[in-house]
Amino acid sequence: MGKIIYENPLGKEADIEGFVLEGKAKISFDDGVMRLENAIDPKEGQKANFVLWCPVSFPSDVCIDWEFRPIKEPGLAIMFFAAKGRNGKSVFDDTLTKRTGEYVQYHSGDINAFHVSYFRRKEADERAFHTCNLRKSYGFHLVAQGADPLPDASPDSEWYRIRVMKKSGHITFLINDLQIFEFDDDGVSYGDILTGGCIGFRQLAPMIAEYRNLRVTWI
DSSP: OOOEEEEEOOOSGGGGTTOEEESOEEEEOTTSSEEEEESSOGGGGGGGOEEEEOSOOBOSSEEEEEEEEEEEOSEEEEEEEEEEETTSSOTTOTTSOOOOSOTHHHHSSSEEEEEEEEEEESSHHHHHSOEEEEEEETTTEEEEEEEOOOOOOOTTOOOEEEEEEEETTEEEEEETTEEEEEEEOOSSBTBSOOOOBEEEEEEETTOEEEEEEEEEEEO
């Protein structure tokens, strides 16, 4: 592993100064970690979901680490990475359509990104059969899938170490050092190989989860 290029404990409000929230969320740090939960009634469907972007644009070949603790389900947790506008500009560029947390805006809007869903407990089939999914946008391409080893959410949940490794078109995903899946992008089947870009935390209501120790390292 190479040099650490970004490190954030996510332990207090000042740690997310400059982060960009799309949609509405309750963000708290009562226990020295970042807790995310919806601020809109889940009955509103996709309008109750949200994305919290780290404002830094990262290079192509990186290892992204964070710790995750699921507190309440149903719901779903996703990490976006290598996210850019389809015009090659920043995801925050003013020329892009405004996003408000509804999923279609992210997979079939005007950005390209990978999105790994690593805690899927929203729909009945997801709660009965747990998988981690990797999708690539533009489009809703399911490109890799593996078994989800995480237990159900609980106020007494352990912390889990999540890792995404991206080197050009090769993606590896691990939880607590257990490899869940890998994917080799040929740059043809699902569009061009994605290079660098931003990362963002996404949650589906009414899930509550906690996060800490975000770190990005050059590969």
